[in-house]
Amino acid sequence: MDRGADALVAALERAGAAVVLAPPGAGKTTRVPPLLLDRGLLGAAGQCLVSEPRRVAARAAARRVAAERGWEVGAEVGYQVRFERRATAATRLLFATEGILTARLQGDPFLDGVAAVVLDEFHERTLDADLALAFLREVRQGPRPDLRVLVLSATLDPGPVAAYLGAEVVEVAGRSHPVEITYLDRPDPAPLPGRVAAAVRRAWGERPRNVGDLLAFLPGAGEIAAVANRLGPWAQDVGARLVPLHGDLPGSAQDAALARSAAPRIVLATNVAETSVTVAGVVAVVDSGLAKVLRHDPGLGLDRLELEAISRASADQRAGRAGREGPGIAYRLWTRHEESGRPARAEPEVHRVDLGRAMLEVAAWGCPDLEAFPWLEAPAADRVAVALALLKRLGALDEGGALTPDGEALRRLPLPPRLGRLVLAAGRGGLAREGARLAALLAERDVLRTGRAFGPGGESPTGPSDLLHRLDLLEAAARAGFDSGRLESLGVDPGAARAVWRAAEEMEALARGLPGAAPPRAPTEEALLRLPLAAYPDRVARRRDPGSHRFVLAGGRGATLDPASGVRRAEFAVALRLDAGRRGERAEARIRWASEIDPAWLTPVATRTRVVFDPEGERVNGWEETTYEDLVLAERPQRPDPAEAARLLAAEAARDPQHALRPSPEARALVARCRFLARELPDLGFPAWDQGDWSALLGELCRGKTSFGELRRADLPAALLRPLSWPQRDALDREAPERVEVPSGSRLALAYPEDGPSPPVLAVKIQEVFGWAEGPRVARGRVAVLLHLLGPHGRPLQVTADLRSFWTATYPEVRKEMRGRYPRHRWPEDPWAALPTRRTTQPRKP
Numbered sequence: 107m108d109r110g111a112d113a114l115v116a117a118l119e120r121a122g123a124a125v126v127l128a129p130p131g132a133g134k135t136t137r138v139p140p141l142l143l144d145r146g147l148l149g150a151a152g153q154c155l156v157s158e159p160r161r162v163a164a165r166a167a168a169r170r171v172a173a174e175r176g177w178e179v180g181a182e183v184g185y186q187v188r189f190e191r192r193a194t195a196a197t198r199l200l201f202a203t204e205g206i207l208t209a210r211l212q213g214d215p216f217l218d219g220v221a222a223v224v225l226d227e228f229h230e231r232t233l234d235a236d237l238a239l240a241f242l243r244e245v246r247q248g249p250r251p252d253l254r255v256l257v258l259s260a261t262l263d264p265g266p267v268a269a270y271l272g273a274e275v276v277e278v279a280g281r282s283h284p285v286e287i288t289y290l291d292r293p294d295p296a297p298l299p300g301r302v303a304a305a306v307r308r309a310w311g312e313r314p315r316n317v318g319d320l321l322a323f324l325p326g327a328g329e330i331a332a333v334a335n336r337l338g339p340w341a342q343d344v345g346a347r348l349v350p351l352h353g354d355l356p357g358s359a360q361d362a363a364l365a366r367s368a369a370p371r372i373v374l375a376t377n378v379a380e381t382s383v384t385v386a387g388v389v390a391v392v393d394s395g396l397a398k399v400l401r402h403d404p405g406l407g408l409d410r411l412e413l414e415a416i417s418r419a420s421a422d423q424r425a426g427r428a429g430r431e432g433p434g435i436a437y438r439l440w441t442r443h444e445e446s447g448r449p450a451r452a453e454p455e456v457h458r459v460d461l462g463r464a465m466l467e468v469a470a471w472g473c474p475d476l477e478a479f480p481w482l483e484a485p486a487a488d489r490v491a492v493a494l495a496l497l498k499r500l501g502a503l504d505e506g507g508a509l510t511p512d513g514e515a516l517r518r519l520p521l522p523p524r525l526g527r528l529v530l531a532a533g534r535g536g537l538a539r540e541g542a543r544l545a546a547l548l549a550e551r552d553v554l555r556t557g558r559a560f561g562p563g564g565e566s567p568t569g570p571s572d573l574l575h576r577l578d579l580l581e582a583a584a585r586a587g588f589d590s591g592r593l594e595s596l597g598v599d600p601g602a603a604r605a606v607w608r609a610a611e612e613m614e615a616l617a618r619g620l621p622g623a624a625p626p627r628a629p630t631e632e633a634l635l636r637l638p639l640a641a642y643p644d645r646v647a648r649r650r651d652p653g654s655h656r657f658v659l660a661g662g663r664g665a666t667l668d669p670a671s672g673v674r675r676a677e678f679a680v681a682l683r684l685d686a687g688r689r690g691e692r693a694e695a696r697i698r699w700a701s702e703i704d705p706a707w708l709t710p711v712a713t714r715t716r717v718v719f720d721p722e723g724e725r726v727n728g729w730e731e732t733t734y735e736d737l738v739l740a741e742r743p744q745r746p747d748p749a750e751a752a753r754l755l756a757a758e759a760a761r762d763p764q765h766a767l768r769p770s771p772e773a774r775a776l777v778a779r780c781r782f783l784a785r786e787l788p789d790l791g792f793p794a795w796d797q798g799d800w801s802a803l804l805g806e807l808c809r810g811k812t813s814f815g816e817l818r819r820a821d822l823p824a825a826l827l828r829p830l831s832w833p834q835r836d837a838l839d840r841e842a843p844e845r846v847e848v849p850s851g852s853r854l855a856l857a858y859p860e861d862g863p864s865p866p867v868l869a870v871k872i873q874e875v876f877g878w879a880e881g882p883r884v885a886r887g888r889v890a891v892l893l894h895l896l897g898p899h900g901r902p903l904q905v906t907a908d909l910r911s912f913w914t915a916t917y918p919e920v921r922k923e924m925r926g927r928y929p930r931h932r933w934p935e936d937p938w939a940a941l942p943t944r945r946t947t948q949p950r951k952p
Contacts, residue, residue, distance in 0.1 A: 110278030114138070114256075115145050122246065123255045123273035125264040130426030132278055134258045135163075135226050136170045139199045142222050147254060152221025154199050157207040157238060159230045160353065161187035162360040162378050164201040167226075168192070169361070170384070171199060188520065190357065204234035205520070211241045212470055215249070222254040229262040229419065231454035233464050236482055241471060243271055243480070260426075261419035261451065270482050283429040285391075287436045294439065298324075298394060299332035305392045305437045306337060306372060310344065314433050318389030319371040320346075321379060323424050325396040325413055327352045328601065330374040341372060351375035351385070354605070377416075380423050384430055391428040391436040393421060399452075402460045405684040405698070407642060408522050408549065409459045415440075417449045456485050461493035462523040466502060469509040470517055476507050499643055500527045515620055521613070524641040525549055531640035533617040536627035540577070541637055542613035543606075547576050548641070548682065550606045554579070555599050566672035570631065571701035573638055573682055575672055580606060638680050638701040639708075645681040646708065646737055647697065652677075657697060660735040664694040676702035678739075708734040717746045719758045724766075725813035726751040751812045756804040759817060763800045766814050773822040778858035779842040780826070785863065786885040790837050793829065803829070842866075846882045846891070849942035850874035856884070856891065865907070869894040872903060872920075873932055876940040879910050898928045913937050 110128070117124040128134045139154045148154055158164040168185040177183050184193025185201040193200050202210075204225075211217065223242055228235055242255050257267055264275045294301050306322055313320070324330050330350050341348050349371050351363040363373055366386035373385050377397045397420070398411035416424075421438065428434025438445070456464070468479045477490050497503045500523055502513030509517070516526040525545040532541020547553065553576055569575055579596055583603040586592040593600045617623065639646075647657040647665060655667040657679070665681065673679055683698035716729045728746030732739045759766035769777070777795050784794040793799040806828075807820055827835065845853040848870055857867040866884060872895045875881075882891045890907040897903040903920050906912050921933045934940035 110276060111141055111145075114141065114276045115147065117274035117276050118147060118254050118256070121272060121274045122251070122253070123271045125257045125259075125262070125268045125271070125273050125275045126278065127259060127262065127264050127275065128278035129282055130260050130423055132260075132282070134260070135167050136174065138256065138258060139224055140171060140175060142254070143198055148198060148221040151219070153197065153219055154222045154224060155207060155210070155220055156199065156201045156224040156226055157204045157235065158201055158226050159204060159232055159235065160378050161203055161357065162353070162364070163227075164203055165357060165361060166364050166384075168199075168201045204232055204238060207238050208234050208241070208467060211238065211245070212467065215241070215245060217245065217250060217253060220253070222256065224256045224258060226258045228257045228267070229259040229451065231452065231456070233455040233459055236454065236456050237464055237467055239267075239271070239482055240480060260423060263451070267482065282426055283431070283433045285425050285429040285434045285436050287425055287438060289438050289442045289445070290440060293441060293444065298329060298396070299336055301439055302333050302392060302394055303336040305439060306333070307340060309390045309392050309435060309437050310346065310372070312435060313390050314435070317370075319367070319373060319385070319387040320390040320392065321373045321375060321385050321388045321427050322392040322394070323379070324374060324376060324394050325398045326376060326411070327354050329394075330376070333374055337372065345370060347371045349373045351379055353378055377420070379427065380420060385427060388427050388430065389432060389434045391425055391434065393424045393436060393438050395421065395438060395440045399458070400455065401458045405695075407524050407645070415448055417452045418445065419451045421448070454483055456481060456483055460522060461485055461489055462497055463517075465490065465493045465497060466509070466513060466517045466523065469503055469507060469513065496644070497523060500524070502527075511621070519616055519620075521545065522549070528637050528641040529613055529617045530620055532637055533620045533623040535633060536624040537629050537633060537637070538617035538623060538626065539614050540629050540634060542617050543577055543580060543610040544573060544634070544637055545613050546606045546610035547573060547580065550609055551599075551602050552576075553583070553598050553602045553606055555597050566670055568674045569672045570676060571635060571638070572671050572673060572699040573701050574631075574634055577634075583607075635702060636707055638682055639703050642680045642682060644735065645684065646703065646734060647679050647681050647700070648737055648739070649677050649679075656694075657681075658737065659695070660737040662736060665697050666694050667697045667700060671697065671700050673700040673702055676700070678703050678705050705734070705739045708739065711739065715744060715747070717750045717754055719754055723813070724815065726755050746812065748810060752805070752808040752810070755811060755813070755817070756801065756808040759804045759808065759814065760797065760801045763804065766817055767822055768818050769822050773826060774860065775844065775855075775858065776823055776826050778860045779838060779844070781860070782858045782866065783838065783842050783885065786889060787841060790834060790841075792834065792838075841885050843884065848874050849876065849878045850944045852944055865889050865892045867892045867894055869896060869902070871896050874942050874944060875909070876934065876937045876942045878942065881907065881909050897924060898931050
């Protein structure tokens with residue numbers, strides 16, 4: 107780092123900001139802040155704030171600087187983390203977590219007395235770091251152009267950050283020692299603790315010169331405990347001390363894990379040891395390649411830790427831990443082929459975690475347009491919109507997006523906004539202790555072992571709330587002193603129960619200090635059941651039928667209650683844990699945890715009148731509904747508004763007018779005649795009775811009606827004629843007559859086609875048209891009627907539009923055949939001379 111000092115100072119003097127890129131082990135964290143002090147860049151009394159992504163890093167860095175400079179922690183150099191501060195007004199170098207820096211900026215945007223801010227390990231791209239960078243950018247562009255800002259990283263792509271901040275890039279060569287990296291030859295399907303334990307044993311025997319400590323990276327505290335159990339006897343045999351290092355340990359234990367030890371050690375750590383800190387004495391690394399990463403869980407409504415493969419950049423950081431003090435080795439528990447499938451860098455939190463807390467900070471910052479906040483990398487607009495809508499629903503923001511007093515209280519709680527709202531409501535109701543425990547149960551992993559409740563394999567008892575059921579078990583676990591045997595009999599996970607209890611104690615202390623907190627009081631079941639609703643007002647659900655597992659959620663989506671849930675009787679509930687389920691219009695979510703509510707607790711509610719068509723009754727019904735966010739709470743029948751009923755009835759009837767109206771033969775014939783003229787004589791303007799014509803007619807017919815039954819009793823032929831002008835009616839009778847006269851004197855009906863271009867049909871007995879040379883024509887004589895010449899059996903003997911040709915060419919054959927079959931009927935030899943008659947048989951001889 108010393109070799110890049112001049113370049114860094116020059117960059118800061120020119121631009122006032124710099125992005126410093128240096129490999130692991132180069133000394134960025136502990137050398138850059140003192141450099142600013144030594145080179146006079148902090149002025150006579152200015153302070154340098156250094157943000158770190160973790161508490162252990164802030165404490166360790168302060169101690170390392172103090173040791174190297176011969177200073178005292180809390181004097182020239184200090185640190186501040188949650189619930190702990192070792193610094194004075196005279197402290198020149200202050201290491202703090204990113205959340206502390208953000209809070210400092212919110213409380214004092216001018217950063218009075220601060221000459222420089224250093225964002226260390228920025229490649230981790232936490233949400234707090236991105237917020238701090240955005241705030242610092244605005245401070246530099248506004249009231250403090252003199253403020254120096256540095257961004258430090260080993261693996262960051264420096265270009266975008268430098269352009270965003272108006273900074274220069276300074277690359278510093280490192281002095282790390284070579285590290286030999288070994289991969290698996292093939293994927294190992296064995297469980298993770300066994301794989302890591304085997305790799306530790308192998309790496310321990312292959313350490314350079316068989317001296318030095320080993321650092322193994324694991325995803326979480328549970329995995330650390332499992333590996334420690336497997337390595338315990340072996341570690342004693344080889345004289346190695348097993349040392350855990352993770353975020354749940356007390357600060358003193360974390361600090362001890364980082365310190366050099368005379369006895370050889372095997373440090374089992376999470377990614378807290380990946381950057382910012384140096385575990386002294388490490389010469390070998392075993393990397394599981396996994397980490398627990400925060401991702402927003404829409405079903406839970408909160409962020410949760412998910413097990414994921416680390417990026418290639420993180421793997422390099424981890425391997426670099428073995429080369430800090432000399433040559434080292436690193437074992438990666440994945441293959442080279444698998445390496446190529448890993449992302450180059452970790453995904454920034456701004457793209458994967460809940461934005462609720464961040465948007466509270468943006469609102470508190472005074473951004474006039476929350477959706478246009480100038481992020482380094484803007485999150486998706488729909489994720490911002492969801493976060494803002496929830497904050498407004500929780501009462502943290504007003505409709506204009508301004509922070510409310512409750513929003514300010516939630517911002518000061520180190521909790522997701524949902525859980526903050528629960529704790530806030532609990533404190534105001536004198537239930538700070540119970541609210542803290544409920545919030546912890548929601549935030550931490552489930553205290554119940556999968557599929558177990560009261561006893562091994564037992565079913566969760568029927569009750570009002572899966573959350574209160576777990577509260578009862580948690581309190582029983584505490585009364586039993588978290589005895590593992592007793593907890594196992596209850597089906598409770600001892601580790602999870604202890605973690606929830608610790609978190610609840612911290613939350614309770616915060617809840618009691620909130621504005622408006624009431625004195626403690628004895629909890630009632632109703633008071634406890636109200637609290638989950640405060641956190642999940644958007645998750646109200648109504649059971650579809652008594653005893654059913656099917657619910658409908660606010661917003662209209664269906665959901666199914668998980669069989670493991672004990673909430674089997676409640677009509678209304680809050681869905682606390684919700685699996686989204688498959689995608690698709692009819693896909694249903696699954697409610698894992700539910701908690702009963704009384705619909706009387708819901709506000710605000712609205713009253714609306716709903717008019718619906720009942721397809722079974724084929725009628726329009728009206729209902730008055732009381733709703734909460736579109737979820738129907740209660741309903742009663744009401745006479746529908748006549749205009750709305752007519753509109754809805756007409757729309758439904760237009761889907762299938764033939765079914766809705768069931769037109770008589772007279773009406774069907776009238777429609778067919780109009781369609782025929784619309785096609786053959788378009789200049790007359792007849793309706794074609796397509797969708798638009800039916801819709802117009804039905805709009806008129808449905809006035810004052812509410813059912814298909816009433817429609818079917820209407821005078822449809824009269825309604826069909828009503829839109830026609832008098833000239834059109836005259837043309838209808840003339841150009842598309844209903845009946846025509848045949849030579850026998852009969853007036854017979856023409857059958858017009860209901861669809862298609864076919865001509866109208868005249869079905870007539872052959873004896874009635876003797877002597878007729880040409881059949882009738884319609885549509886101004888343009889269309890010849892198609893004759894169906896019927897025999898005695900009532901079936902056509904001939905279908906023709908050319909009667910003359912029939913008499914000449916075909917009739918003789920017809921006569922010959924028919925005389926034999928029907929001798930009593932008239933079959934004259936000369937049809938041209940025979941008289942047409944309605945009487946088809948020969949007259950009896952006297």
